Amino acid sequence: MEKISPNVIRRLPRYYRYLVELEEAGEAKVSSSRMSAEMGLNASQIRRDLNCFGGFGQQGYGYSVSNLKKEIMRILGMDKSYNMIIVGAGRIGQALMGYQSFSAEGFHAVDIFDSDEKKIGTNVAGRDVLSTRELSAYLKAHTVDIAIICTPKEAAQQTADLLVSYGLTAIWNFAPVDVAVRRGVAVENVHLSDSLYVLSYKKANV
């Protein structure tokens, strides 16, 4: 498969969500023009995006909803199962630990860690919070695919460095600061506030 542009990859989850809705509504086929009207994307961009992965549409006949959904899931790696750990048992970490919809997609938050003695041993979504001092031993004994960083801003980079030194190759970072990682490690920095700022812009400009 040729290298796909990051912008295309970032649109794939939107296609996926849209296709899930179509499937739930019992639709078997969808045309790029319908996708365009309902998703608010340019129809030729949709065709270009989907052509990156080979043709699953016949011109004029539309795409098979289930095939297209399956192919997007495969490209995004959603056809696999992932064990995730959370570092930081604050509000965001606790919320993610209990968030059922990730698990339904194959992303399982299995354990949660904190360095605060007061939090260690408390129960979060059915699991006891473990000490970050146990991380090294834990990662030797368990297969972990993704680590979610939910620490305060100040501890985020150090936590990322530690996780990478223990062999983690995928980090989902919710601390409100970007973390940097070496080549070969995947990182996604989430900035909840960015969409809040865009909302406040829209509010003044709708």
Place this chain on the structure above:
Amino acid sequence: MEKISPNVIRRLPRYYRYLVELEEAGEAKVSSSRMSAEMGLNASQIRRDLNCFGGFGQQGYGYSVSNLKKEIMRILGMDKSYNMIIVGAGRIGQALMGYQSFSAEGFHAVDIFDSDEKKIGTNVAGRDVLSTRELSAYLKAHTVDIAIICTPKEAAQQTADLLVSYGLTAIWNFAPVDVAVRRGVAVENVHLSDSLYVLSYKKANV
């Protein structure tokens, strides 16, 4: 001010975060080429983006960090203060209610509502959870700028419709389904899982 493209608006929070870091590091000036190198964006795109708002840079002298930051804050409406309510006192709603960094930027989560009798009256981040039945009276008595929807998927659209019917003009939606609103209402649909899917793609392709 001329109409600014949504793509430019979506990049502004990134510029803002970068400028905050520069300011904290004591930097007074920054060039578009340095921004380009450190932010991973094309330098001419940065210049085009920032020129949308008039020139605050002199060619060859760089931008004033504090002026540029202030101007971006003004454009995004971050120079104002916002009262926010949260509808849905589940894990995500509770996490957002206690998330201090929004408050530091002028976005204040003041009250939280739920329709579940077991949650009403419980304490979340220092506030008693109110009943969604009180929403109408509450909104007549209080100024609310933004409503945050943290309900289950099934209740999200109905909640949005209700809030809009009560006069709310800005909705930040965390339910895992897009809500539709009429013209004149600003909405931002957050999909936490999208960045998780992109991460799983990156993990397989780094």
